[in-house]
Amino acid sequence: MKAKLELENDLRDIVSRIMSQVSIASKQTRTDINLASEDAWIPILREVFQASKLENLNRHQKNYPGIDLGDTENRISFQVTATTNLDKVKDSVTTFIDKQYYNTFDDLYVFTLVKRQKTYSQEAIDKIVGEMPFHFSTSEHIVDPEVIVEKITSMRFATQQRLLRELKGVAGDIDARINSLDTDDNVPYVFVSNLAQVTFPTSIYSAVPEIDKDGIWETAKEFLTYLPKKKTTRSCLYLGLELAGYSHAQFVLHENKVFTFENLEESSPFSGMIDEGTIERFDVTEFFNSEFSEYENIFKQLLKSNIQETLKKDEVYYRRKDRLFLFMPKEEGDKARKVTWKDKRKATRTVYDQIKSSKDEYKIYAHRHFGFDLTFTMIEDEWYCMIYPSWLFTYQLKRTHLDNHKLVSDKKKLEKNHSVRDHIRFVSSYLGELTSKNESFVKISSPLEFEFKHSEIVDLSDEEDLEGENEIQNIG
Numbered sequence: 001m002k003a004k005l006e007l008e009n010d011l012r013d014i015v016s017r018i019m020s021q022v023s024i025a026s027k028q029t030r031t032d033i034n035l036a037s038e039d040a041w042i043p044i045l046r047e048v049f050q051a052s053k054l055e056n057l058n059r060h061q062k063n064y065p066g067i068d069l070g071d072t073e074n075r076i077s078f079q080v081t082a083t084t085n086l087d088k089v090k091d092s093v094t095t096f097i098d099k100q101y102y103n104t105f106d107d108l109y110v111f112t113l114v115k116r117q118k119t120y121s122q123e124a125i126d127k128i129v130g131e132m133p134f135h136f137s138t139s140e141h142i143v144d145p146e147v148i149v150e151k152i153t154s155m156r157f158a159t160q161q162r163l164l165r166e167l168k169g170v171a172g173d174i175d176a177r178i179n180s181l182d183t184d185d186n187v188p189y190v191f192v193s194n195l196a197q198v199t200f201p202t203s204i205y206s207a208v209p210e211i212d213k214d215g216i217w218e219t220a221k222e223f224l225t226y227l228p229k230k231k232t233t234r235s236c237l238y239l240g241l242e243l244a245g246y247s248h249a250q251f252v253l254h255e256n257k258v259f260t261f262e263n264l265e266e267s268s269p270f271s272g273m274i275d276e277g278t279i280e281r282f283d284v285t286e287f288f289n290s291e292f293s294e295y296e297n298i299f300k301q302l303l304k305s306n307i308q309e310t311l312k313k314d315e316v317y318y319r320r321k322d323r324l325f326l327f328m329p330k331e332e333g334d335k336a337r338k339v340t341w342k343d344k345r346k347a348t349r350t351v352y353d354q355i356k357s358s359k360d361e362y363k364i365y366a367h368r369h370f371g372f373d374l375t376f377t378m379i380e381d382e383w384y385c386m387i388y389p390s391w392l393f394t395y396q397l398k399r400t401h402l403d404n405h406k407l408v409s410d411k412k413k414l415e416k417n418h419s420v421r422d423h424i425r426f427v428s429s430y431l432g433e434l435t436s437k438n439e440s441f442v443k444i445s446s447p448l449e450f451e452f453k454h455s456e457i458v459d460l461s462d463e464e465d466l467e468g469e470n471e472i473q474n475i476g
Contacts (some may be wrong), residue, residue, distance in 0.1 A: 007160050008153050013147040013343055014167045022082055022113040037113050038068050038080045040170040044163055045069065045111070048151045051076045066095030070105060077105040082113045084121050084144075093128050093136055106168040109141050116144040192421045195384040196428040198376065198446040200303060204282045206257045206263040207274035216240045238271050248313075250300045250305040250441075259298050259308065261441040288378060301378045303385070303442050307374065307431070310440040322392055322400060324371035327351035329397075341429045343446070349426055355393075356413035366393040366401045368411075372427045385444060396436065 015328040022037065038056050046054045051071035057064040069078040079092040089110050096108045120138035129136055129206040152163050201449045220227055228235035236254045241249050246269030251260040257278075262268045264279045287299040308318045308325070315337075329337050329352055336353040340346065351370040357363040373388045391408050393401040401407065424447050431444035 004157060004160075007164060009158070011149045011152060011160065011164055012146075013168065014164065014171055015149045018167065018171050019114050019145055019399065025082075035171070037170070041080070041111070043166050044148065044152075044170070045078065046071075047155075047159065047163060047166075048121060049076055049109070050074065054078075058474060065109065066092060066099055067101065067105075074102055075104065075106040076109070077101065077107065078109045078111045080111050080113065084112045084114060084116050086117070086124060089120060089138070089142060090124060090128060093125055094241045097128065097132050098133065102132065107141065108134075108136060110141065110144055112144045114144065115146065116142050191450045192424060193448045194387045195377075195448045196387060196426050196431070197448070198303060198383045198385050199443045199445070200284065200383070201261045201441050202284055203263075204259055204261060204284050204287060204299070204302065206259045206278075206280045207264050207270070207276070208256060208278040209237060209253070209258050210275040211236055211240060216243070219243055237273060237448055241269055244269065244272075248309050250302065250309055252301045252305070254294070254298055259302065261302055288383075303376050303383075304374060306440055306442045307385075307435070307444075310435055310442075316435060319371075319392070322371075323373050324369075324390060324392055325373065326369040326371040326392055328369070339426075339430060341426055341433070343425045343429050347426075363407065364396075366395065366403070366407065367397050368393055368407075370423075372423075384448070387424050387427045387447070389420065389427060 013347040038058065042054055042056065046052055051074045053073040054069055054071040054076070057070050058066065058068055066079065067077045068080040071077070077096075081088055081092075092110050094106065096102065096105075101108070120142060125136055125138055152160055155163070191385075211233070213231055213233065216236045216239050217227070217231050220243060221245060224239065228239070233256070237251065237253065237258070238247075241247055247261070249262055249269035251258045251262075251270070253259075258264075258270060258274060260270065262270060264270060264274065264276075265281060265293045284299065287295045290296060311318070311325055315330055316325050317328055318325050327337060327339070336350055338348050338350050340348045349370070353368050354364050355366045355368055369392045371390055371392050373390070374385045375388075376383060376385050378384075391411050393404045393407045395401045428444060428447045432446065433441045434440075
């Protein structure tokens with residue numbers, strides 16, 4: 001008798017512990033506990049409800065609608081849930097009827113993993129069931145672990161001992177599941193995108209240029225060391241800005257109008273080179289919301305040209321032929337260039353170095369440059385630059401190396417995903433710091449990061465395999 005009482009107390013203690021575990025996990029929105037419980041309780045429910053073929057239906061079909069466990073041979077089914085209110089019961093009964101599960105199962109039990117309510121409205125359930133060939137009693141078909149223990153205590157002593165061991169297994173499974181949720185594997189994945197937010201002035205100014213091209217050309221001949229190939233309005237505007245000491249000023253010339261972020265309504269680098277009577281100020285949104293793509297292109301060109309000018313001050317030049325911003329040596333003859341940057345931690349990166357010839361150590365085989373390109377896109381009313389990191393190998397710093405394609409390919413083969421991620425972080429950090437220091441019109445922020453739970457990540461290789469299997473099945 002004493003042994004029986006001790007066993008019953010042990011049963012109640014272990015069930016109380018299990019209910020407490022599930023209750024805590026539910027409050028922490030750890031719904032995976034329900035999934036773990038579905039499997040863990042199967043051996044006990046088989047014994048108590050004489051459902052020897054009971055199995056988890058979600059193993060056959062993910063999120064099996066309305067019921068979780070079923071035994072088609074003994075025609076009994078269970079909805080396993082940590083929700084105990086009447087609405088949940090009504091939903092389960094409604095789905096059971098809608099799916100016509102009564103053709104396969106005689107009984108539906110709503111098994112609440114935590115303590116069920118004391119009472120449920122039978123009248124509300126009867127309204128749902130109506131004249132359907134199915135019976136659901138709120139007092140009989142809503143069960144919780146305490147109800148299960150009561151049923152166990154009416155069994156033979158040896159069966160009770162065996163089920164106590166099973167219940168301890170349930171508690172262990174739930175413990176293990178909770179612990180697994182606390183491991184590093186459950187830490188959400190963080191994906192670093194190549195999108196960094198861009199900020200810019202709210203206005204764009206335009207005006208018709210008014211310049212003496214011949215006069216500027218002749219003055220440039222006298223004071224500058226170079227001349228453009230052609231004497232055009234654009235080239236003369238650049239020469240005029242340089243002669244006036246404003247080589248940093250950026251503009252786009254379109255349909256004989258200068259477009260710029262510079263405030264033309266005040267004294268600006270363009271003063272004296274534009275017809276002030278033609279100055280117009282536009283809200284920048286008029287450009288990227290225009291139905292004419294050419295205006296969006298003007299806006300994008302202004303973004304890129306302003307960044308290009310900022311980078312040039314730090315010996316990073318845009319190589320149009322290769323569509324890359326390239327890090328160049330800071331001083332002539334430098335063997336390498338390193339940049340210290342800080343994202344989550346401080347680090348130093350080599351962005352340029354010389355590669356010695358394997359045949360002659362005194363000769364330089366190639367110059368290796370880290371580089372990147374930028375394009376711009378708007379997502380949900382915010383503008384982002386997309387960063388494309390890459391490498392370029394040059395000969396004497398001027399020409400693309402004859403072996404560039406192979407050298408870049410070999411370099412990229414050595415890079416892992418985290419290498420590309422670090423490239424993007426480095427570029428955005430570098431651009432952010434540089435544009436901030438140089439009071440550039442255009443500022444760059446850190447790349448966008450996205451967090452995903454493990455359950456939200458789809459293994460595409462599995463999807464492909466599955467599609468392949470389906471194809472074979474369909475053909476057969």
